[in-house]
Amino acid sequence: DAGVTQSPTHLIKTRGQQVTLRCSPKSGHDTVSWYQQALGQGPQFIFQYYEEEERQRGNFPDRFSGHQFPNYSSELNVNALLLGDSALYLCASSLLDRGRDGTEAFFGQGTRLTVV
Amino acid sequence: AQSVTQPDIHITVSEGASLELRCNYSYGATPYLFWYVQSPGQGLQLLLKYFSGDTLVQGIKGFEAEFKRSQSSFNLRKPSVHWSDAAEYFCAVGAFGNEKLTFGTGTRLTIIP
Numbered sequence: 716d717a718g719v720t721q722s723p724t725h726l727i728k729t730r731g732q733q734v735t736l737r738c739s740p741k742s743g744h745d746t747v748s749w750y751q752q753a754l755g756q757g758p759q760f761i762f763q764y765y766e767e768e769e770r771q772r773g774n775f776p777d778r779f780s781g782h783q784f785p786n787y788s789s790e791l792n793v794n795a796l797l798l799g800d801s802a803l804y805l806c807a808s809s810l811l812d813r814g815r816d817g818t819e820a821f822f823g824q825g826t827r828l829t830v831v
Numbered sequence: 832a833q834s835v836t837q838p839d840i841h842i843t844v845s846e847g848a849s850l851e852l853r854c855n856y857s858y859g860a861t862p863y864l865f866w867y868v869q870s871p872g873q874g875l876q877l878l879l880k881y882f883s884g885d886t887l888v889q890g891i892k893g894f895e896a897e898f899k900r901s902q903s904s905f906n907l908r909k910p911s912v913h914w915s916d917a918a919e920y921f922c923a924v925g926a927f928g929n930e931k932l933t934f935g936t937g938t939r940l941t942i943i944p
Contacts, residue, residue: 748932755937757935758875760932763931773931805874805875822867822875824874825874
């Protein structure tokens with residue numbers, strides 16, 4: 716089992732550019748969540764995708780958008796990059812199962828984005 | 832709104848000593864509680880979780896945590912730390928166990944010989 720995989724591991728972009736980060740969930744999982752972790756902070760929830768739709772969203776601007784594909788993999792897109800978008804972006808996968816405890820979220824190793 | 836407070840930003844303990852990391856949460860219903868560990872530049876690894884039942888939960892690497900509803904706390908403990916336990920520890924609260932997680936700001940653990 717490969718676990719949650721993210722690509723790329725590191726990325727450097729210039730202010731104003733756009734970036735796409737990718738995530739493959741753990742085998743058997745159907746839900747993908749994205750988190751932003753600024754230096755010295757805890758992860759902040761960006762949004763969650765299930766059945767190819769955004770089902771929950773945190774307090775992030777519309778510059779942050781996502782997509783989930785039929786194979787459950789997901790992309791995070793950030794437009795018009797700001798210096799403040801520099802962070803570790805974490806993807807987490809889980810199995811959504813309403814009415815039961817469900818499963819905990821498994822995290823990938825993250826993508827370190829630096830905006831210069 | 833749910834929130835998590837980890838009052839200790841940085842803790843230093845000697846190898847072999849006991850450890851307790853504090854976590855207080857605010858949540859309107861019965862919370863789902865988690866402790867994650869993060870090594871430098873890495874993702875998060877789940878140490879343990881509490882959904883329901885026994886309020887003392889055992890996790891990996893010899894860690895345990897106790898849910899105290901009356902104190903809104905979920906403190907992490909280990910009887911004897913190892914140098915490899917040096918890392919950042921995050922407490923998190925969520926609903927249903929797989930929806931949005933709210934994390935604390937973390938506690939950095941340093942181990943001295």
